[in-house]
Amino acid sequence: MDVVEKVRKGERIGMEEAMALYDLDLYTLGKLADEKRRALHGKKSYFNINRHINPTNVCKDVCKFCAYSASRKNPNPYTMPVEEVVRIAKEAWDRGAKEVHIVSAHNPEAGLEWYLGMFKAVKEALPEIHVKALTAAEINFLAEEYGLTIDEVLDRMIENGVDSMPGGGAEIFDEGVRDYICKGKVSSQGWLEIHRKWHERGRKSNATMLFGHVEKREHRVDHMLRLRALQDETGGFNCFIPLVYQRENNYLKVEEFPTGQEILKTMAIARLVLDNIPNIKAYWVTSTINLALIAQEYGANDLDGTIERESINAAAGAQSAHGMPLEEFVHLIKDSGFIPVERDSLYNELKVW
Structure with missing residues (x-):
């Protein structure tokens, strides 16, 4: 049985079949993914009204792909007072945001109570x-x-009001690549x-x-398979987000960047x-809004949100420093032939536009 037939029959695919999918032409592969996407979500494209807050860029780690942390490439360290974070969150709430997404650097000077x-x-x-706060790396x-x-940190997060965890810090699971880039x-x-412990709670x-740096295709598939295995155990992942590597202002010397087709x-x-993770997000911040909208025809069903402001990817060249107005977001989704659906952070539908 060839891989296309296996996918159409709904049978689970492994490493070899997934690698074979990369050899298909873009049209055939896109059609397969779109069939799966439509079966799950129809023509709905999800987004939320959210505000990203990056409270500090002071970091004890030196990841080669990072342009955000205060370093030779970015010599302007900052750490926001808690009052400033609250003020930003209040202003975002007044403008309709339902979520604050709080991630930043590994700041050894700020103190646990600051976090x-x-x-x-x-x-x-x-x-x-x-x-939504604190990556597994933080x-x-x-x-x-x-x-x-780890259990003590997770319990204290819950005690202090954290509702869900973002997916950052995963990078690539292959140990050799990981050792090189972070x-x-x-x-x-x-x-x-x-994440297992968080789901158990x-x-x-x-x-x-x-992806799109020094990893190979098999590293990407291996990464997905490890996530799928954990999801089989816990069912705790809402969404998978393939982040496109941003090339500016960092120390990872990458010569060839992935094409739009890749x-x-x-x-x-x-x-x-990822037959057991319900949502695939084309995070427009790292892929550009145009490619993220095209990705809705290639299996993705989510675009993240309005964001308002974002510093981590913007520091490496992404066009996300000031987010995107809600009206424009909705208009772009409609123009692409999809139904804009505002969701909450856990994918409950709030409004169909």
């Missing part, structure tokens, strides 16, 4: 806002820096274990994959491999 107190202060000021850093177990950061096994999270193929294969 946790920030979430508590936001939640006290805005009890109904959804706080959690691992806090546990190591302050002599806590040595010293949370291990691949550590990342998966942190009845909480949801997302999962990412950074990006779309990876999105499509993610939809076909």
Whole structure:
């Protein structure tokens, strides 16, 4: 049985079949992924009204792909007072944001109470806002820096108002690639274990994959298969987000960047491999809004959100520093032939536009 037939029959595919999908022409692969997407979501494209807050860029780690942390490439360190984070969250709430997405650097000077107190202060000021915060890499850093177990950090996050976890810090799970691009950061096994423990607490999270740098196709598929295995165990992932590597202002010397076709193929294969993760997000910040909209025809069914402001990817060249107006977002989705659906952070539908 060939891989196309296997996919159409709804049978689970492994490493060899997933690699064979990359050899299909873009049209055939896109059609397969779109069939799966339509079966799950019809023509709906999801987004939320959210605000990204990146409270500090001071980081003890030196990841080669990062242009955000305060370093020789970005010599302007900052750490926001908690009051400023609360003010930003309030202003975003007043403009209709339902979620604050709070991720930043591994700042050894800020203190554990700064991290946790920030979430508590936001939640006290805005009890109904959804706080999505702390990547597995940040959690691992806090546990190591302050002599806590992972369980203790997770429990304190919940006590202080964190509702769900973002998927950052996953990068690529292959240990060799990981060692090269982000040595010293949370291990691949550590990342998966942190999300497992979070899911065991009845909480949801997302999962990412950074691609288009020094990894190979088989590393991407391996990454997806590891996520699929954990999802079989816990069912805790809402969404998978393939992040396109941003090339500016960092130390990862990449000569060849992925073509639009390669990006779309990876999105499509993610939809076909990850048969147990309901949503695939084409994060417009890293792929551009135009390619993210095209990706809706290649298996993706989500675009993230309005964002308002974003600093981490913008520092490496993404066009996301000031987010996107809601009206424009909705208009672009409609123009692409999809139905804009505003969702909450856990994918409950709030409004069909």
